Amino acid sequence: MLHSIKTYLQELQHRICQCIEEEDGKETFREDTWTHNSGGGGVTRTLAEGKVIEKGGVNFSHVQGIQLPSAATIKRPELANSHFQALGVSVVFHPRNPYVPTTHMNVRCIVVEQAGKDPIWWFGGGFDLTPYYGFVEDCVHWHRTAKKACDPFGADVYTKYKKWCDEYFFLTHRQEPRGIGGIFFDDLNEWGMDRCFDFMRSVGDHFIDAYQPILARRKHCAFGQQERDFQAYRRGRYVEFNLLYDRGTLFGLQSGGRTESILMSLPPHVDWKYDWHPAKGTPEAVLYDEFFIKREWV
Numbered sequence: 001m002l003h004s005i006k007t008y009l010q011e012l013q014h015r016i017c018q019c020i021e022e023e024d025g026k027e028t029f030r031e032d033t034w035t036h037n038s039g040g041g042g043v044t045r046t047l048a049e050g051k052v053i054e055k056g057g058v059n060f061s062h063v064q065g066i067q068l069p070s071a072a073t074i075k076r077p078e079l080a081n082s083h084f085q086a087l088g089v090s091v092v093f094h095p096r097n098p099y100v101p102t103t104h105m106n107v108r109c110i111v112v113e114q115a116g117k118d119p120i121w122w123f124g125g126g127f128d129l130t131p132y133y134g135f136v137e138d139c140v141h142w143h144r145t146a147k148k149a150c151d152p153f154g155a156d157v158y159t160k161y162k163k164w165c166d167e168y169f170f171l172t173h174r175q176e177p178r179g180i181g182g183i184f185f186d187d188l189n190e191w192g193m194d195r196c197f198d199f200m201r202s203v204g205d206h207f208i209d210a211y212q213p214i215l216a217r218r219k220h221c222a223f224g225q226q227e228r229d230f231q232a233y234r235r236g237r238y239v240e241f242n243l244l245y246d247r248g249t250l251f252g253l254q255s256g257g258r259t260e261s262i263l264m265s266l267p268p269h270v271d272w273k274y275d276w277h278p279a280k281g282t283p284e285a286v287l288y289d290e291f292f293i294k295r296e297w298v
Helices: 002-024 134-153 156-167 194-220 225-244 248-255 261-267 283-291
Strands: 030-035 039-048 053-065 083-095 102-113 120-130 179-190
Touching: 002 039, 002 053, 002 083, 002 102, 002 120, 002 134, 030 156, 030 261, 039 134, 039 261, 053 156, 053 261, 083 194, 083 248, 083 261, 102 194, 120 156, 120 194, 134 179, 134 194, 179 194
Parallel strands: none
Antiparallel strands: 030 039, 039 053, 053 083, 083 102, 102 120, 120 179
16 A cells, blocks of 8 residues: 555655646656655655745655654654654745735655564655635635545535644744644544545545636736735734644654655745834735634635
8 A cells, every 4th residue: 555655655746847838837846855864755746936935845755754743643643652653744835926825735644663563654745835815715715725625525524624634833922823724634544544544535536626827826926025015914824823732743753754855844035023004904914804713715
């Protein structure tokens, strides 16, 4: 099964890169193949200074080690000193145009082996959207596509994983969400490996269906310095979340992964302003008042 998972993830990386190159129309992805110090490695593909994508990355990795990182053992402390393999694809796109949202997607499988015991495995991942200027139709499309990915696996799956995403991508120290969410799941193994793998594939396959129409619709919107300044300010929240809370970032760093590939998720230009708040009635304020709230989009 690991061979099938690896083959799928590599193919997914290729499809996502191909789609984004077509939308960008200027730059192509640079490919960097690397090895992990404890075994395995990966392929990082990055795109920078494109016409549409200011910075983006699509990272495939298949790494292994003899000590499962603490980021993966919060609920499983008995697995701390175990041999593991981790396979996954992680994606982050930071668009140039502030009217195009930043997006993140990750799908992964982790297998843990202990002497004299059957292997323990689970799947995780999801995708979420971080707009700078809100459009209801974009949010509805995003969540409708997320629900479509979940529906074949149970009537309550989307609701469960949408709620998990809302709770996970929340900056506790700011008391605000990172974006308008999507779906997030982890520690998934109760359906059996075949069905769990099918679900991971459904999430991965629906990501481009969710993001590409929004990217195509908004990439030609006119913008000025005010919009770019607000984009840089909101990107600061993205940095704070990834460095303080993100389990994938922590897992990569703790497992001795390639730092450049792990931190490819960070945006190229960021700004922090002291105690800044948008003026009432502005499009920037609308993002907080109407989009960064608890809301059901479908």
